[in-house]
Every structure is written in structure tokens, then in C-alpha cells.
Amino acid sequence: EAQVTQNPRYLITVTGKKLTVTCSQNMNHEYMSWYRQDPGLGLRQIYYSMNVEVTDKGDVPEGYKVSRKEKRNFPLILESPSPNQTSLYFCASGLGQGKGGSQFFGPGTRLTVL
């Protein structure tokens, strides 16, 4: 089954404790992206990757890191989480190259930072 998986689905943590949210896709997509979704603000892009070893900032990259060592995986790293990073996070993958908006989304990770 073609899918994007994210882990964990739910996470409660404390300020400053490093965490990683994993994302994996099995569709051989070149393009992958991370978003956060907040009430009233909609979906905002954090980082995206056009291919292995190629990453770029979205609109809200501060406080986040990503890496793309393999085509299928695109982990999101919060080195020192803060309460304002409490949000619903989505990973997505797609065809890229101008059709990057055609994306398949993972189920989401609800993060709470205390």
C-alpha cells in the first residue's frame, strides 16, 4: 500500500529535550516536505527536499532541522523544543519539479511541548 508513515503519532515532551519525528514514504517520491498546522494559521511549510542531500527552508524553519540521507526518509529534528512548537505536524511526499504541490500526506504527529 502506497503510504507516508510518521512516528510517533503523539508526543508530549518538555522544553529543551531534543526529539526526532520520523517520516518514511514507499512511493519512490523525490519530493518530501514537513508542515505544521495551527488553528487560524493553516498549514505552513517548515522544510522541503527536492531529492537526496537537497533540502531547503520553507516559511517557518526556525527551531527545526531536517536531513535527507535516503530517498524514503525525511526526519524532522527539534534540537531544543519550546512551547511555541506545540502543533500538529504533517510529513508529505510528492512528484516535485513544479508538481510538488501534488502531495501525499502522512497521518500527522501531535506534539505538545510543556
Place this chain on the structure above:
Amino acid sequence: QKEVEQNSGPLSVPEGAIASLNCTYSDRGSQSFFWYRQYSGKSPELIMSIYSNGDKEDGRFTAQLNKASQYVSLLIRDSQPSDSATYLCAVNRGRASKIIFGSGTRLSIRP
């Protein structure tokens, strides 16, 4: 001004009628346009993409793009209760793959 604007709704439409959802964007260099549907508590799913001016039809859905007016819309014919969801407009800026989403329009189909 937000880069991609949508009326937040809720938009209430009777079952069987046409639902019309609108989206405007500010970057004239935008090249690709998408509509996603998001049910409450679920992730967004792509329902339509459109790249050139005019209409594109897929089943009960029609996407309309007018680049001169910087306007993209989604029409849903014969609306069903299962169409009740939030609809997100997304725009791909130029050649880059940075994607901007609108904040979504909540659609409610009343029986």
C-alpha cells in the same frame, strides 16, 4: 495581505446543490495550484490540481483558474454530506517547490 487567501467559512450548502469555493493568491509567478480536502482529525488529501487557465473537471469537481485575476476556485456539483470538510487551496511558487497553503474554507452540506 496573506499570500493565499480563502474565506474561512463555514459555507453551508444544501445537499444536491453546487458548492463554490474561492481562493486568491498574490504571487504572479505562481505556476501550480491545488485543492486539498481535510476531514476533521485527518490529514489533507489532494482532490484537484490545475496548471493552466480555464476549467478542469474530475467527476463532481471542477477547478477553475484565472491567472490574470490571480484567482482559483473549486466547484462541487451535487454536493453530498460526505463533502463536508475543510478545503485547502495550495499554490506552488514559480519553479521552486515551496508550497503555500491558504487557511482553508470549512464546508458544511446540510441535508
